[in-house]
Amino acid sequence: MAYILQQLLTKSAARYPEKTAVWARGRSITYRELDERSNQLAHLLRQHGVKKGDRVGLYFPKCVESVISMLGVVKAGAVYVPLDPQAPADRVGYIIGNCGIRALITKEDKRHGLDESTLASLEFCVMIEEATKSSNGTKIIPWSMLSEFPAAHAPEVVLTETDLAYILYTSGSTGRPKGVMLSHQNALTFVEWCAATFEITREDRLSNHAPLHFDLSVFDVYNALEAGATVFLITEDLALFPSRLASFIETQGITVWYSVPSALTLLLLHANVNAEKLSRLRLILFAGEVFPLKYLRQLADLLPHVELQNLYGPTETNVCTYYEVERERLASLEKLPIGIACENTEVFAVNDQDEIVTQPGGTGELYVRGPAVTYGYWADPEKTAKMVVPNRFQKNFEEKIYRTGDLVQLAEDGNYYFLGRRDSMIKSRGYRIELGEIESALLSHEAVKEAVAVAIPDDIVSNRIVAVIAAHDGITIKPSELQQHCGSRIPKYMIPELIEFRDSLPKTSTGKVDRVQLTQESIRAANQPPSEVVSQ
Amino acid sequence: MSTVNQTPATHAPVLKDQIREFIMENLAHAKGITSFTDDESLMESGVIDSLGIFRLVSFLEEDLRVRVSDEEINAETLKSVNSIEQLVLSKKK
Structure with a gap:
């Protein structure tokens, strides 16, 4: 069993070396290539001084190199930080400073937009395209340098599942984004649950609609690797146009789709989709916001052959509850449940009297317990102490639980229902x-x-x-x-x-x-x- | 604001101004953008996002009275002020 993310790749690369692992922008790479390129990148990073636990930023639009970079960084024992290529340079600069990124994998037009002090804080940049000369002191390493490094094996680094794999930045209430630290164990708890629950196989063709700094993409990339399947990265130019996106799903024979509901709603309203065209699609997962029932019902009617799953969970726990849409109940449902806890995860609501809600109808703040829960926020012990708290409901040993800030209700049917937020x-x-x-x-x-x-x-x-x-x-x-x-x-x-x-x-x-x-x-x-x- | 080319007296410059003005006031400002050229890709610069596209299409259909099919909502047709103008002109012939 895998305990660190890169083992998912190593295993599939050994079993299906010539199978396509990743497709993006009309280019694709096989499992063998992905394994070799990420080994080389890991060696390159190590040789340039990246050590275990160091943060490496990924700052470029989605492409095949995105997945090579994610794997290359973890193989080097480091922690990757996906940076939103569309975000203002000021925000990206803040994140680079906040988590002490000194190595950046990027493109010239992105690097160029960063301010002087941010650039000065970097030790080197790996450019995913042909590199131009550095205009300041930062060392520039072209992607073509990868070929100089050993491809057969990753560098020797001792890692355990409790090491960090990546940091995802989300909006922060005090005016600056905060970095959610996720370990290999956090990620794999989710990936393995998905693999078993949704029975992802090597025949599957997964779409990746979410940006890579968004936790939905963890499923797309790592569950594809886990199963030896293919992940298709959907870039902006494709995502923006529902009609084009629909024909992409059709022609690429996508079998598993995961996105925010609004992307599905746009497909529903503006692309002429039907069950015949999307006959290979077997599973739609959605998360990130509430799916308006009106549109979910339309989607369920339009694609009667597709299993629909509502996933719920903040970045701090990835997905912690799920609800399989029951078509026969859909007409009478007044609200869409967020469902029940995933395996190896416990959730419970805590009411205003600080008691765990056990009776149907009871409401409270949802808490999450188990190996999916984050350690907290990078370099922010105060915020961490507020949200990732000691479990006061069991005293036998020390452990932390996560307060989601979401108000939920426990219903008669055993499902939780999302009611709203405790904050802004x-x-x-x-x-x-x-x-x-x-x-x-x-x-x-x-x-x-x-x-x-x-x-x-x-x-x-x-x-x-x-x-x-x-x-x-x-x-x-x-x-x-x-x-x-x-x-x-x-x-x-x-x-x-x-x-x-x-x-x-x-x-x-x-x-x-x-x-x-x-x-x-x-x-x-x-x-x-x-x-x-x-x-x- | 971008410059308007001197063109012979046709309806084209007026139409182009209308399109540019709509995009500026309704889409670009809400993204913190205050200038773009008639040739610039509105998707790459982030002026138009997934919802912006449908506000733009509503504008074309309701204000400029041209019918836009689902297939015409694509990256080439809606790329820039110029290409949107071309779309409208081709429909009005």
Whole structure:
């Protein structure tokens, strides 16, 4: 049995050396090539000083080299950090500094966009394409150097399942993203559960729709490797166009699909999909946000041959509960369950009296226990201590459990149902967004005195974001200027699509900004027909 | 704002302005982007995302009164201001 991720590859490469492991942008590599290239990359990294536990950033759009890099880094005993190639350079620079990345695998146009101090902090960059000369002191290593290193074996590094494999950054409420540390054991607990539950075989063709800094991609990549199957990386140009995406699923004979529900909704609404065209598709997994029942019912009717699974879980635990959609219940369901705990994982709700909910109907915050739970956040012991807490419900030995911050209800049918959040984190297109991070970005503009970001519920993307601003006296500023300012600090999916200005923001009796009132007003305004807006 | 080429008196520049203005006000600003050229790939620069595409298509259908099929919603047709203009012009012939 595998206890570190790279063993999944080694095993499949030995059994199916000539099978296609990864396909992206019209290129593919076999298991043998993936194993050899990642061995070479691991040797290259070691030779340039990367040691066990060091963090290596991956900063380029999805391609075959993405998977080579993930495996190469863990084979070197290091920890990979996928960086969103679409995120502003400021945010990427923060992450590089926060987790002390000194080796970066990247492309010239991405590297070029980083600021001077970030570049100065790097010891070297491996360029996945033909390298140009370095404009500053950073050492540049072209990808072609890989061929100089041994391909047959990975370097000797002692690792156990408790070592870190990767760090995934998610939105942080204090204005900066936080790095969730995931060990080999965390990842494999999930991968092995998936392999057994969804019976992934080497005949399967898995899609990878999610970006690689998003934990959904862990399933796509590692479950393909585990089974000796093929993973097809879906790039932006494909993901954006439902009709094209549908014909991609059809022509590539995708059998297993995993994405956020909004991607499925767009396919449903804007691509002419049917059971005949997608006859090879056998399993659809979705996670990251609530699937509106209206669209899920349509999907279930349209693809009667496909098994549908609702997976739930924050990055800190990967998936911790699941619900297999029961078609016969779908018409009468009022809400989609998040289901029951995965194997080797325990979940329970804790109510306001700090007791575990055992009776149907009871509600509380969902806690997660088991080997899937993260150690916490990189270089942030305070935040870690708040969320990954000692298990006060059993005293026999020390262990940590994770507080999800999600409010759930335990129902008669034994399933848990998601009710909402305890804090101001929201989801949009499956992305975790802390409204506080948006507000920090807005407040960092000199003209802004007060700022509140508000989530407006939306049928397709879960939430849209608007902001209400009070500027300093006598200063006028255009919404587009503020949006541009945000664009240099936070990812595009976090930028408020509308910004409303007021002289001052409403306050509660304790003098705090009244979020509840602002949220209600914004939702009301958003739901009004735009009849008063004169076009042109 | 990007520059407008001097062209003979046809409807084209007006149409192109309309398209550019819609994209600027409704899509680009919400992504923190304040300039793009008529030739630039709107997907690569992040002006248009998966939902932006359908707001753009609604604009073409409702405001410019051209019918856009699912198949026409692709990376070539909707690439830039220029290619969107071409799509609309080809429909109006």
